[in-house]
Amino acid sequence: MTKASKPLADFMAEKGNPTELMDRYIAIAVWLKDHMQTEEFTINHIWTAYSLLGWKAQFPENHSQTLRDLKSKKNYLTKEKGAGYKVSWPGEQYVTKMGA
Numbered sequence: 001m002t003k004a005s006k007p008l009a010d011f012m013a014e015k016g017n018p019t020e021l022m023d024r025y026i027a028i029a030v031w032l033k034d035h036m037q038t039e040e041f042t043i044n045h046i047w048t049a050y051s052l053l054g055w056k057a058q059f060p061e062n063h064s065q066t067l068r069d070l071k072s073k074k075n076y077l078t079k080e081k082g083a084g085y086k087v088s089w090p091g092e093q094y095v096t097k098m099g100a
Helices: 008-014 021-036 043-052 063-072 089-097
Strands: 077-079 085-087
Touching: 008 021, 008 043, 021 043, 021 063, 021 085, 021 089, 043 063, 063 077, 063 085
Parallel strands: none
Antiparallel strands: 077 085
């Protein structure tokens, strides 16, 4: 994650340093896509990002539930059976507006 075209901390600062769990997850997902060229990701990517940002103590106990909620309740993520998650167009649009 250190070879990204934009550091994660800078990206999160541009997005207003989100504090809500769903906002953090979707912002990280968009950063992975846009600055790490990682279209498909798993909870392990989110964990690594939390660690990189110094947020490990804030990582939720039921950490995968947020990904499921972003998919089923917000439609910000998609997931094919047996594959990782991908950011949907509505998810990208949501993050684009963050911090504005």
